[in-house]
Amino acid sequence: MSVRNVFVVGLDSINRERLENLRGAEDYRFHGVIEPAEVYDTEIFPIEDMLASAEARLREFNEPVDAIIGYMDFPVSTMLPLLCKRFGTRSTSLESLLKCEHKYWSRLVQREVIGDYIPRFTAFDPFDAQALQHIGEAGLYFPFFVKPIKSSGSRLGFRIDSPEDFAYATARLCEGIGTISEPFNFVLEHANLPDNVRAVDGGHCMAEEIIGGWQCTVEGYVFEGDVVPYGIVDSIRYPQVLSFFCYRYPSRLPSAIQDKLQQLTRQIMAHIGYDNAAFNIEYFWDEVQDHIWLLEINTRIAQSHCDLFDKVDGVSHQQVTVDLALGQVPDMPSRQGRFKVAGTFFYRVFFVDATVSRVPSAEEIEALQQAYPGARISVQVEVGTRLSSLPEQDSYSYALAYAWMGADDDAALEENYARLAEQLHFEFEDIVG
Template sequence: MPKNIFVIGFDNFNYALLEPIGKKKNYRFHSLLATNEVKRQKHYFPENLLSKAEERLKQFSGSIDAIVGYWDFPTTCLVPFLNKKMGLPGPSLQSVLKCEHKYWSRVEQSQVTQDIPKFCVFNPHDKDVRSKINLAYPFWIKPVKSFASHLGFRIHNDKEFKESIAIIREGIGRFSTPFNYFLNQITRPQSVADINGEFCIAESIISGRQCTLEGYVYHGQVEIYGVIDSIREPNRSTFSRYQYPSHLPQRIQQRMISEAQKVMNHLQYDNAPFNIEFFYEERHDHIWLLEINPRISQSHCDIFRKVDGASHHEVMIDLALGDQPDFPKRKGNFHCAAKFFFRTHHNGVLKQVPGQEQIQRVKKRFPDALINIHVKEGMRPSDLQSQESYSYELGYVCMGADNEHALLDNHRQCLEILKFEFQ
């Protein structure tokens, strides 16, 4: 009998990666909540989303074998909530919130590692808010619940601080209100009992070579199956590409893996995938833990497929079914791969974006290239939801090659064909 797997945030891109898994393993995928219900909304209402999901599950006549999701909040909290209600495997909502709540996560991390920045919590609505931050410039500020650097600012002086606080005050409610709904479903420890989604965290600057460890916990055993380099633009705030496999020395990767295992076990996170971001500061031979995400990164799915021969959707599905993952290694068609972002710092009206003709020219030259354009002619980049604070993501292309030199050359050729122009 086929197993029925319900997906929160089902979209065409991920369906193309899930479909071959379904055929191979006899799975049937069903959309539980559509992408436009859980992503890029101006407002989120968890009660409504949960009610819709529960009603759709109730109306289904077959077996309900797993519920999965690969997007950030609110999907990350919807999945464990529904899994518990349906008696399905997965992490507790509390352990997920320990990862999602940036201040709570730091408090927990500080109990088992020193490889984290200095940090403090503050209420951006306070009148004399700067006096509540015991850090000297420069530092980062961000809401305790955000993602993709949304409302995250690198602060160098009082002027930047004042401007950034004004923006945060205006926009923080988009995520704080739905996040508070999930916080209210659990009992928090005294140290964070009063720190809800309206608060922000300030952190000292950490830097170095950034990477992401993709892993999972199965019955308390923490496993890491891939390390991806996160390469930034010169402004040090904006990602230019994710590249796999990592060029970091194996000894450094192993130190990060050991830290990840220690932290994830301390959080009591279990039977689910995660990714955890680190910096390696070469000058002092120091690693820094940046953040933890209680999900797979769907940004890495296609580059895993190109190098390892399978998307790590398989890891997510295996765990959701209560099984230990058996992910392949280096069985793909390429030795390395990357997800390259099309970004701009300009917010003018777009008069030209890559069309099907240009995309097909790239596909003819690079048949395995995966291209996604987020914008249309006549739009401004600011019309997109959930953008970072320093640039706009117009789209991306995933490409593979036999070595890094060839990979970067392939990307250069791609940029010569795919053009964005502003009025």
Template sequence: MVMDVFVVGLDEENERTLHRIPGADELRFHGLLTIEDIQHGEIPIEELLEKAQRELDAFDGEIGAIIGYWDFPVSTMVPLLCRRYGLPSAPLEAIVKCEHKYWSRLEQAKVIDEFPEFDIVDLAGQPEKPEKIDYPLWLKPVKSFSSELAFKVTDDETFDEAVREIRDGISRVGKPFQFVMDQLRLPPEIADIGGEACLAESALSGVQAAVEGYAYNGDVVVYGALDSINYEGTTSFLRHQYPSQLPDEAQTRMSEIAQRVIKQMGLDHGTFSVEFFVHPESNQVCLLEINPRHSQSHAELFEDVDGVPNHYRVVQLGLGRDPSTPARRGKWGISAKWYHRRFEDGVVERVPTAEEIAEIEQRIPGVQIELVVEEGQRLSDLPAQDSYSFELADVVIGAASEKEMAEKFDRVVEALDFRFSA
């Protein structure tokens, strides 16, 4: 029997990956809303929910599952839609607890000590740095994604500049996030600040890493640890690589903390990714943030190394099934998603052709290239970028070792012919 699975924001790359999961021949995937609907411009979440419901109501068959692998608004739309159609999903309250950065910190503080100093910054009037937090610090909305409107500030001047930029842009995500919060009975301390508030946190040091896992029937399972490596001297990601190259002690500590906080959040029947800063010498860890979803950008990494994309687990959970994966082995010893970036604005005058990309992928084994920009675009108009750089292309690379993988990336960057004008 073929099961019909609806995927909110289904895109071509992830659809190809979904068709490679075990048991895909017994599944039929349907896109629900488009990438443009969920990621570009304003986020009219009420309209998006109504549009999704019309599409689902018009479906002439049985809906087997509704799933998603994107950040907000998809992460919160899935439980709202599943509740309407009587399908399994993680609780909406648990999702919002994880995604609201202040609420998340309050919950973390009940079960762990490994988090930075934090406080709310009132954007009204003349905001000031919280007394208990020293520079440098991070200033960010209580809800954002892709590091959008997250600023590292080092003094009063950069603090004021960050406040101005956050004020100008916070409503794009904060307003629809408030709509979701209004569906819940909130504790007073969260209801009072709402979804358009700002959080200050002490800047963390060390190397970045993350663990991915799932919660099913009350059990929290961590199935992998990954490293997040920045461009030297910046806060912009260069690559996410799997498996982590950190010591076993640090990976074990991350897993233990993740399991504790996921249970505290009440997240069950869902996937997650928990991000950390790690001091490699001492193996001390500090929790950065909790994402109540697995990372779609890691799907091919798990497939390269383990033989099964991490999408498998969210599909199984959506169908109400045990998400543990069959034993398989991938082709490569290590795999990473690399971000080819530009650190200054400009207009894209040329991008590599499809033929050029195909030639590079054929010449360098284990390489998959996806362009992010198009000819004619101004980089500063791109959606979902961090505050300091612009993605040009995403490159998944599998290799036998970290050194070999880095050498492949250098060859790819040298071969990609991008051109820009001011």
């Protein structure tokens, strides 16, 4: 069998290491296309130029282009169907992807088949002075949540409890929404959209009924029309805020709830027509009401879950992405890893802003990784970093480091992280509390 060439948008050293440890990787050659800094360390996305650059790089390649993949949210996930279509590689259709990523279209499609499991919602224009009135006319009242039609992570998402909250949120939205709305609108121009969706472009926002409970993510894929959920990860937040504390795998949800989540996942992804690609769906289970809510659908694996699957199942779930792109049934193992449980922890500060004056040294990080078997730490800042300059942050905190850890049970996992976090020494100046 000849070596197969897999191109990865935004390939960095961490993910190259993960990819080269996949099953069958000895038969693959991984190539980067578009520099990591262009998709990681920025909030400026000239998507037309990025596509042109990627196409030129691929056309210069003098061997077969067997697959083009990515493992990031916008703009990578949204670019892939356009790039794959140009080179005849496997991907879901642009329209099926947008039925997941365009939040208003996604809710409309979800309402067609699982309407009891989604919140009340409406779209609005943040530049419209009457936006709050229109939201009320649509039957949404305080409190509610607002976010852009297309965003990345938890960026520009706000809980609204009063007119003052709404005024603050819309000011922030109007200031920042263009960085994604303009490139997202470029993608929309290439799609066949219903008229009611085309009228709600990337400059619009969503208002949704507040939902909550036990949050989790169903990771899955579709191969030749067969929808396969293969893992559920719990998402645990800091008390009283929207910021994530950790992701934990495998889920501790009751088995009946996990079964229902898988059923809903199969139902909605089949209805959307999504195919030959990976996805994940975020849900809430309201334990008090015993009710499930679908939060959103993402058209990729969750990169922050890669080490969790590696630690518990034996390989990163990038296995799924690569196999699908090559037209193969994913060769994803189960419970063959080194640990019984694993977590991705977010080391955060809750300042309004500050400048970093000290970060843990490479020697300190290495000592911690040696002290906790299986631990991996990735520091996201350096001395001199202004926290407000960090991309892809939520509206309430800053993630300074990620720590991936494994253990034999939940208690040991949490205890190990608590001890590790105490030894991660950052310092700051010019703190705005």
